[in-house]
Amino acid sequence: MGWEDELFALFDDLEDQASALHATERDAEVADRSRAEYRQVSLAGRLMATVGTTATVGVVGIGPVTGTVERVAAGWLLVAARKHDWVINADAVTTVEGASVRSVPEVAWSPLTRLGLGSALRRISEAGERCVLHLRDGSRHEGDLRRVGSDFCELSTGEERRTVLVAFTALAAAQSRA
CATH class of the missing domain: 1.20.5 (Single alpha-helices involved in coiled-coils or other helix-helix interfaces)
Structure with a gap:
């Protein structure tokens, strides 16, 4: 060479x-x-990509809720689990198992996703369904949602029709009783 x-x-x-x-x-x-x-990437974006599939959502004061993620919106998500629907306050979500590996950016979301937690609770109120309000401290109140304010809801409970006001900041989830 x-x-x-x-x-x-x-x-x-x-x-x-x-x-x-x-x-x-x-x-x-x-x-x-x-x-x-x-x-x-936000948790809401990952949950948005999970809509229509089964996931287990850990919720403060409740524990795991397993079901189909039906809807995700500003500050809440709807999970259909067996015979009950759960409107879960997004601030109370601790974990999610079974979420999509993908994400949907906020710019691709429907304008309906801007409806807040109060809108979801108003739907329950208008339907006249009994529900259980689960609080972050683990307590719960069962009754009829009567009215929904800007940052609280009003629940009528028991035979004596006692009224309980629940702040959204204390609410972990609302569970249908139907």
Whole structure:
């Protein structure tokens, strides 16, 4: 092998090393950008992609609720579990098992998803269904939802028709009794 062949072999080797170094740097940059982009993904976005599938949602004061995620909106989600529907306050969600690996960005959501927790509770009230309000402290109140304010709901309980006001901040979930 002549000196020219050795020189070209050296250049080839240096070029291979430079390519490998560039590929390593590029892989690190792609991984870093991927992590940075994932910071934009919200739990609600993952839940939105889970609509129509079965998941187990951990809820403060209740524990796991397993069922089909029917709807996700601003601050709440609807889970159909066996004979009961659950309107779950999103702030009370602790864990989700079985969620989609995908996410739906907020810009792709329907305008109906802007309806807040009060809207979901008003639907229960208008239907006249009995329900159980589960609070974050583990207590519960069963009765008829009468009215829903901006940050609380009014429940009529028991035979004596006692009225209980429940702040949304204390509410973990509303469970249908139908």
